[in-house]
Amino acid sequence: MELLWALFVVASHGGLFVVAAWSAWVGYRQRARRPGFNRWHLGAAVAAALGIAAIYGWQQLGLAMRGAITG
Known part of the structure; x- marks a missing residue:
């Protein structure tokens, strides 16, 4: 599932x-x-910086939705 998520984001x-x-x-x-x-x-x-930021944002959103980030 992680591979599919990564492929979708990219x-x-x-x-x-x-x-x-x-x-x-x-x-x-x-x-x-x-x-x-x-x-x-x-x-x-x-453009490259925006692409990297977008992928980082998707990763953080995914972690937050799974509850891996505690605050």
Whole structure:
């Protein structure tokens, strides 16, 4: 059951990781034409951070629903 839950979470929030990978690739291609600050790399970092935060949030929600977190 844990594997299915993990697969669901990754599949539902995987779009953020796809956006991060795509932004990083576009930033890499843009860097050849225009060196310096690259907003595409910043966008990739933000999308990846949001994906990680979403997965962490789902894990914490799952733990709270099972009663594993006591407060």
